[in-house]
Amino acid sequence: MTPERMxxxxxxxxxxxxxxxxxxxxxxxxxxxxxxxxxxIAHERANGAGEPRIAIxxxxxxxxxxxxDAAWRxxxxxxxxxxxxxxxxxxxxxxxxxxxxxxxxxxxxxxxVPLVVTLTSDGEAWSAxxxxxAGVFLAAIGVVIELAVKxxxxxxxxxxxxxxxxxxxxAGEADDAPGLVLLGLVLIVSACALGLRAWTRPAQHxx
Amino acid sequence: xxRKPGTLLPLETEILEVAQSMLRSGQATFHGxxxxxxxxxxxxxxxxxxHGTLYKALGRLEELGLLSSHWEDxxxxxxxxxxxLYALTGEGxxxxxxxxxxxTIAPLAPLTSEPA
Numbered sequence: 001m002t003p004e005r006m007x008x009x010x011x012x013x014x015x016x017x018x019x020x021x022x023x024x025x026x027x028x029x030x031x032x033x034x035x036x037x038x039x040x041i042a043h044e045r046a047n048g049a050g051e052p053r054i055a056i057x058x059x060x061x062x063x064x065x066x067x068x069d070a071a072w073r074x075x076x077x078x079x080x081x082x083x084x085x086x087x088x089x090x091x092x093x094x095x096x097x098x099x100x101x102x103x104x105x106x107x108x109x110x111x112x113v114p115l116v117v118t119l120t121s122d123g124e125a126w127s128a129x130x131x132x133x134a135g136v137f138l139a140a141i142g143v144v145i146e147l148a149v150k151x152x153x154x155x156x157x158x159x160x161x162x163x164x165x166x167x168x169x170x171a172g173e174a175d176d177a178p179g180l181v182l183l184g185l186v187l188i189v190s191a192c193a194l195g196l197r198a199w200t201r202p203a204q205h206x207x
Numbered sequence: 208x209x210r211k212p213g214t215l216l217p218l219e220t221e222i223l224e225v226a227q228s229m230l231r232s233g234q235a236t237f238h239g240x241x242x243x244x245x246x247x248x249x250x251x252x253x254x255x256x257x258h259g260t261l262y263k264a265l266g267r268l269e270e271l272g273l274l275s276s277h278w279e280d281x282x283x284x285x286x287x288x289x290x291x292l293y294a295l296t297g298e299g300x301x302x303x304x305x306x307x308x309x310x311t312i313a314p315l316a317p318l319t320s321e322p323a
Contacts, residue, residue, distance in 0.1 A: 010258070028291070031278075032239055033258055035288040039240035040255070042287075057255065065259025072263045 003044075003054040007037040010062045017073050022080050029072075103142035107135055110186060138186060145190050155198050162191035215302070218256070219264050223273060223303035225249055226295045238279075238290035239265065265293060273299030 014033045018026035037058065044054040083091070111131060118126045126134075148157055169184025171177070215223075225245050229237055237245070239262060243255040268274040276293045295303065 014258075029262065031289060032262055032291045035238065035290045036240045036243075036258060038288050039238070039290070043240070043244065061255055061257045062259075063257075064254075065257030065261070068257065068259030068263045072259065072266070 001055050002051055003041045003058060006055040006058045007041065010037060010058060013062060013069075017069050021073065021076050025076050025080070099143075099146040103139055103146060106142050107138040110138055111135060141186060141190065145194060148194070155195055158191045158195035158198055160191075161187050161194060165191055215306075216264070218260065219268055220303075220306045221246060221250075222264055222268060223295065223299055224307055226274070226293070227300060227303040227307070230295055230300070236292040236294045238292055242293070268299065269293075272296055273302055 011030070011034060014030050018029050040058060040061075041054055044057065049057075111134060114126045114131070114134070145161070165184045165187025167184070168187060169181050172180030172182075172184055222242065225242060226237060228249070229245060240255075242265075243261055246252075247255050265274065265276075269276055273296055274293050275296050276291050279290050279292050281289065
């Protein structure tokens, strides 16, 4: 085999192990090895080495570097897989947006109950202030739950919230405090949602 | 070979030492094959360092800020493939000097920048 044929074989190997890597990284390695092979052949010929000896020398350099090539590719793949700062920022923004939408929808659905009662009943009527106060209160609970889910996201937390909800409901019934009963109901519903999320999505510890 | 973070492999130390001796002889930059050739001459070895090992080590030294590199000017190429030229940085020269003096090399702070 001629040195040029062997160099072509090496070049093919380089193209193989740089496939799917970022183009600048792959092209740099390909160009560096091309230059190296050219210099190697030119140098050995200038020194009067025989063609088979040059070809064997090139093959030897390729074969001895196979493990390092594979390790280099693994390292470069890891670097390429790391999300950029912009991607991280976009991911956080999307997550915050989704949390805000979930909390807003939850608050709106829960406030529908007193709104319907206010509109259809003569005795029970919430003022605008009541709705605002309840909305702020429910939104605060929603934000806390969202934060808890993101940081913990486990069934234990859901169970804890459910217990507090039941206690609030029982205490509210005993003291004839409908607000406390409503809070208990909100907490129980939240605990169910939390438990469902923790069940369908594994815990996200350490995020 | 497993390594502790921030430490150099013997090959990487050798590259720095050879680069420094080339610098002393007036060659401020070097390319891959030239380095492999110089290392073979200095070691009295029969074979050249393999492609994979050599360029992986060069990349790591660049990541550590001990070498810098750039493509040579197209005008200087004269019909052959363009070479990537490497040069010792100030920190690289310091580490090479300490290695040559036989001192323990201080752990290097890993840099976040990636090679060009």
